[in-house]
Amino acid sequence: MGADGRTVAEVVLPAALDVYEIGLDYVPGRAVDEDEGVPEVQLFALRRTTANVSPTRRSPL
Numbered sequence: 846m847g848a849d850g851r852t853v854a855e856v857v858l859p860a861a862l863d864v865y866e867i868g869l870d871y872v873p874g875r876a877v878d879e880d881e882g883v884p885e886v887q888l889f890a891l892r893r894t895t896a897n898v899s900p901t902r903r904s905p906l
Contacts, residue, residue, distance in 0.1 A: 862887065 847853045858864065862874040872889045 856891065858889065859887075 856872070858872065858874070859876060862876045864872060864874040866873055868891075870891050870893075872891065873886065874889075875884055875886055877884050
């Protein structure tokens with residue numbers, strides 16, 4: 846949100862991701878591996894563009 850309370854960006858993340866934190870350029874969270882049913886921590890990088898902010902999965906932690 847901007848200083849005036851308006852939305853300044855939208856980010857689409859996996860529905861099953863439990864977000865732990867939202868940083869300036871990252872979003873860590875936990876999701877359950879669909880094949881093995883094992884929880885794993887995932888880290889997504891946020892790329893800023895003039896049109897939007899898009900997440901890019903970095904790697905499992």
